[in-house]
Every structure is written in C-alpha cells, then in structure tokens.
Amino acid sequence: MLLALAALPALAQEGHGFTPAELERGGILYFSSCANCHGPDGDQIGGVNLAGNRFRRAQSDTDLIAIVRKGIPGTAMPPAAYTETEAALVVGYLRSMATSGKSRRISLTGDPARGQAVVEGKGKCLNCHTIGSRGSITGPNLTAIGAARRASELELALLDPSVDIRPDNRPVRAVAKDGTKITGTLMNQDTYSLQILDSNGKLRSLSKDTLREHEVMKISPMPSYKGQLSDQEIADVVSYLVSLKGAR
Ligand code: HEC
Numbered sequence: 001m002l003l004a005l006a007a008l009p010a011l012a013q014e015g016h017g018f019t020p021a022e023l024e025r026g027g028i029l030y031f032s033s034c035a036n037c038h039g040p041d042g043d044q045i046g047g048v049n050l051a052g053n054r055f056r057r058a059q060s061d062t063d064l065i066a067i068v069r070k071g072i073p074g075t076a077m078p079p080a081a082y083t084e085t086e087a088a089l090v091v092g093y094l095r096s097m098a099t100s101g102k103s104r105r106i107s108l109t110g111d112p113a114r115g116q117a118v119v120e121g122k123g124k125c126l127n128c129h130t131i132g133s134r135g136s137i138t139g140p141n142l143t144a145i146g147a148a149r150r151a152s153e154l155e156l157a158l159l160d161p162s163v164d165i166r167p168d169n170r171p172v173r174a175v176a177k178d179g180t181k182i183t184g185t186l187m188n189q190d191t192y193s194l195q196i197l198d199s200n201g202k203l204r205s206l207s208k209d210t211l212r213e214h215e216v217m218k219i220s221p222m223p224s225y226k227g228q229l230s231d232q233e234i235a236d237v238v239s240y241l242v243s244l245k246g247a248r
C-alpha cells in the first residue's frame with residue numbers, strides 16, 4: 001500500500017513528504033468525492049477555499065483528517081468513508097494545491113493547435129468521439145466540451161477516465177438471451193427495460209426479460225492516456241478541449 005499507518009502522524013503534521021504517486025492518489029480521491037461540491041479548484045463553496053492553506057475549522061492536518069472522516073455535523077459537509085491513510089492522502093493533496101496555487105496537476109501551458117493534432121492523430125480520439133462534423137459516436141460528443149467542463153476535469157478525464165464517469169455517459173454492456181452482445185450508453189432505465197444509445201448511434205429499448213445479463217460499467221471504455229501521452233501533450237490536448245465551445 002501507499003503509506004505505513006505508523007508513519008502517518010509525523011508525515012501529516014509536516015504536511016509534506018508525500019510522493020508524487022501518493023499525491024496523485026489523493027487527487028483521484030479528491031476528484032471522486034470532494035470536487036462535486038468543492039469544485040476542481042477547491043473554491044466552489046462560499047467562504048471555503050480548500051486550496052488556500054487556511055481553514056476556518058482546522059488548524060492542523062490532524063484536524064483536517066478528522067473533518068474528512070467525520071464531516072462537519074450540522075452542515076452539508078458529509079463524512080467520507082475513508083481510512084486514516086486515505087484521508088491523509090486527500091489532505092496531502094489539498095496542501096499541494098495550496099503550494100502550487102491552483103489544481104496542481106495542470107502545471108504546463110498547453111498549445112491548442114498541437115493539442116488538436118494529437119486528438120486527430122496519435123490520440124485517436126475521433127475513433128470514439130465526435131468533434132464538429134467529424135469522428136465517431138461511441139463516446140460523448142466533445143464539440144462543446146470546453147463550455148461544460150473545467151481544465152482540471154478534462155485533464156482527469158484523460159488520465160483517469162474511470163474515476164469520474166458522468167451519470168449521462170454511463171457505458172452499458174448487455175448480452176441478449178440468444179448470445180448477441182450489445183454495448184452502448186445508458187440513456188434511461190426502469191424496472192423492465194433499458195434505453196441505450198448503441199454503438200452504431202441508434203436509440204434502442206431493451207426489454208430486460210430478453211437479456212441474459214446486463215451491466216452498467218464502472219470502468220470506462222476510454223483508455224487512460226497516462227504514460228501514453230507526455231505531460232506536455234496532455235496539457236496541449238486539454239487546452240484544445242477547453243477551446244471547444246460548440247462553434248462549428
Ligand atoms: C455534499 C457536499 C460536500 C462534499 C461531498 C464535501 N464537502 Fe467539504 N464542505 C462542504 C460544505 C458545505 C462545507 C462548509 C461547512 C461549514 O463550515 O458550514 C465544507 C467544509 C469543508 C472543510 C472545512 C473548511 C474550513 O475552512 O474549515 C474541509 C476541510 C472540507 N470541507 C473538505 C472536504 C473534503 C476533503 C471532501 C472530500 C473527501 C469534502 N469536503 C466533501 C460540502 C461538502
């Protein structure tokens with residue numbers, strides 16, 4: 001595992017000593033259970049700035065770990081079902097956001113034109129996504145993605161596609177009783193049926209009693225580009241995506 005528990009209090013008190021991999025893990029936890037309320041940069045709740053290194057309700061990392069694990073009773077801040085280690089990693093991530101000003105993961109300045117070349121070339125993004133009038137419809141349409149998401153969310157989508165699958169992008173896999181395999185994106189479901197956009201772009205209603213099995217996948221079909229693209233290329237792709245605001 002990441003940290004020996006016994007080593008924690010010392011590390012946590014110092015507020016540093018985390019390896020990049022541990023901070024990365026803390027960032028993943030942050031994005032999966034905190035960013036929906038606090039925002040990718042930690043400043044979305046009035047009066048609270050998680051990236052500011054100053055807290056109204058906490059002096060030390062130990063206080064912060066307790067807040068993360070217990071929540072703040074009487075407020076909308078919920079407890080997270082984290083071990084002490086996980087809570088410490090999230091706190092380490094908050095501290096690292098503070099040292100770098102903003103979300104630390106976006107440190108490089110990207111170039112949208114180079115990003116476009118990666119998206120259309122070696123990234124093979126158009127094999128699954130539509131941008132403007134080009135591409136494929138297996139994945140969500142990215143034509144206006146820059147108007148809908150922040151840079152830090154887009155970066156996370158590239159590095160850890162499975163962490164933050166949007167409810168409206170949930171991939172489904174089903175097997176009909178005759179063995180036919182069906183994949184697509186879940187649009188809706190009720191007790192008896194699933195409505196999916198299949199991989200050919202057709203809206204289909206599948207009656208559950210005609211299916212041998214079906215599953216809403218927690219793992220994104222999108223590959224992670226971590227290690228596949230350089231940090232600079234990721235920054236370039238992110239700045240290209242940010243520029244996509246829906247113009248054709
Ligand atoms: C459901 C929304 C929600 C989620 C999810 C959430 N928070 Fe909060 N958090 C809040 C609200 C609202 C407050 C402000 C509470 C108050 O002081 O009135 C808060 C306060 C805090 C504070 C205290 C800030 C200060 O200045 O003392 C910390 C630290 C914090 N949250 C960290 C986290 C972390 C880390 C996570 C993820 C593990 C998280 N929160 C998840 C809503 C949320």
Ligand code: HEC
Nearest residue numbers: 123124125128138139140154157161165166169220221222
């Ligand atoms: C094998 C198919 C596939 C490839 C290749 C692929 N994606 Fe995806 N992508 C998906 C699917 C499916 C989703 C929806 C599930 C999810 O969020 O992970 C998705 C989600 C996304 C999202 C999040 C969308 C949202 O609404 O927040 C972004 C951004 C994205 N992809 C960008 C890219 C970029 C840029 C590339 C190329 C570097 C790429 N994708 C390559 C299939 C793919």
